[in-house]
Amino acid sequence: MTTTYKICLLAGDGIGPEIIAEGVKVLDAVGAKYDTAFEYTDALIGGAAIDATGEPLPTATLDAARASDAVLLAAVGGPKWDTTDPAAPRPEQGLLGIRKELGLYTNLRPVQIFNALADASTLRPEIVDGVDMMIVRELTGGLYFGRRERFYDEPAAGVNGAPGQRAYDTLEYSEYEIERIARQAFEIARKRRGKVTSVDKANVLETSRLWREIVHRVHDADCADVELEDLLVDNTAMQLINRPADFDVVVTENMFGDILSDEAAQITGSLGMLASASLGDGVALYEPSHGSAPDIAGRGIANPLAQILSVEMMLRYSFGMGEAADDIRRAVTEVLDAGWRTGDIKDAETPADKVVGTAKMGDLVVEHL
Numbered sequence: 441m442t443t444t445y446k447i448c449l450l451a452g453d454g455i456g457p458e459i460i461a462e463g464v465k466v467l468d469a470v471g472a473k474y475d476t477a478f479e480y481t482d483a484l485i486g487g488a489a490i491d492a493t494g495e496p497l498p499t500a501t502l503d504a505a506r507a508s509d510a511v512l513l514a515a516v517g518g519p520k521w522d523t524t525d526p527a528a529p530r531p532e533q534g535l536l537g538i539r540k541e542l543g544l545y546t547n548l549r550p551v552q553i554f555n556a557l558a559d560a561s562t563l564r565p566e567i568v569d570g571v572d573m574m575i576v577r578e579l580t581g582g583l584y585f586g587r588r589e590r591f592y593d594e595p596a597a598g599v600n601g602a603p604g605q606r607a608y609d610t611l612e613y614s615e616y617e618i619e620r621i622a623r624q625a626f627e628i629a630r631k632r633r634g635k636v637t638s639v640d641k642a643n644v645l646e647t648s649r650l651w652r653e654i655v656h657r658v659h660d661a662d663c664a665d666v667e668l669e670d671l672l673v674d675n676t677a678m679q680l681i682n683r684p685a686d687f688d689v690v691v692t693e694n695m696f697g698d699i700l701s702d703e704a705a706q707i708t709g710s711l712g713m714l715a716s717a718s719l720g721d722g723v724a725l726y727e728p729s730h731g732s733a734p735d736i737a738g739r740g741i742a743n744p745l746a747q748i749l750s751v752e753m754m755l756r757y758s759f760g761m762g763e764a765a766d767d768i769r770r771a772v773t774e775v776l777d778a779g780w781r782t783g784d785i786k787d788a789e790t791p792a793d794k795v796v797g798t799a800k801m802g803d804l805v806v807e808h809l
Contacts, residue, residue: 444477445759448508450501450538453487453531454732455742455798456514462744462802463512463751469806470755470764481508485538486516486531486732496534502541510758511538511725514747515732526590540580543720545617546624547577548753549701549729550715551684553708556776560709560785563681568707573687574628575704577697578613578621579718582647584694586610613647613693618654625691626663632688635667639676639692639700651693673700680704705729712743712784715750717757724758726750740797743782745772748805771808780804 449464451457467478483501490496496516505511516531523530538544553561553571561568590607591597598604622638629636638655640648652670659668671679673696680687680700684707692700705714711730718725728746736742748768756765779794786795796804 446508448505448511450485450513452516454734454737459744459747460514463747485534487521497537513727518734544718545580546719547579548717549575551704570685575701576625576691581617582694583611622655622658629689635688717753726754774808775804
């Protein structure tokens with residue numbers, strides 16, 4: 441009997457429509473192989489939603505997401521919607537909003553080296569050899585969701601005591617937010633190499649001191665079988681470059697995780713290779729780690745592999761289709777081992793006839809499934 445899953449597709453902006461089409465292509469091939477049907481509902485988010493409705497996250501999009509079994513997102517944002525006006529809608533508000541509304545408090549970003557792309561890293565091969573980490577980022581708390589305000593004509597806020605502007609953002613965490621993400625990290629580590637690095641700024645921030653206290657309490661009470669180390673965020677930024685292979689599971693708060701996961705992504709040589717999963721207690725969302733790349737949008741040259749690897753994570757975490765997920769990982773590996781590249785991951789030695797566009801790369805993955 442055919443199993444059916446409903447997927448909400450959020451193509452978003454920039455290269456989004458091009459790469460999400462390749463994700464759907466791979467899903468359809470998986471469905472044919474495993475007697476599974478995927479039903480798709482397209483919805484608007486980000487700049488495309490602003491243009492069509494005036495808001496970055498329309499109610500119809502939230503309704504479609506809640507009615508689905510999983511959400512596949514491509515990318516949001518672009519210079520067209522960049523503004524410093526705090527009252528103007530921004531595409532990124534759609535992404536933050538859907539995470540909050542769906543209760544997606546955990547973001548998983550696996551960082552692994554494909555052997556065929558080891559030379560694409562800016563680090564020496566012996567440094568990146570064996571890199572395999574999972575960054576667990578708290579996704580719905582912290583600075584991005586705290587109270588904020590901007591003031592105009594504030595007395596003495598300008599130069600030389602003149603009136604000027606003043607703004608503030610609030611970094612806030614509750615105990616339960618820290619405990620649930622810590623438990624997620626320890627459980628993930630138990631299925632990997634058994635080590636968690638908790639990243640904070642406890643020498644300065646009160647929220648980080650609370651973070652460290654709660655993480656240790658959870659560890660000592662229920663997860664003492666997992667190795668735990670504390671690392672300050674600035675030191676972590678250095679050690680990710682100095683000894684990336686030493687990390688197993690890295691757990692941290694929202695903004696630190698946002699920055700460190702992009703840094704870790706560069707270890708692999710390209711953001712175009714890294715997927716992510718945003719999980720809560722209901723519908724999950726899957727997306728590439730990269731942005732909307734408006735400079736190459738519409739040219740058919742974007743790397744779709746992070747989107748395709750997001751599909752791999754969807755199959756694994758939302759649908760329990762581990763074998764199919766393994767097939768996608770194997771297919772991507774084989775395509776890369778055969779020398780096929782998109783422009784962002786080619787090097788000086790890549791033959792011209794091995795450099796392909798977005799659609800062709802998707803076709804190659806399907807051929808290897």
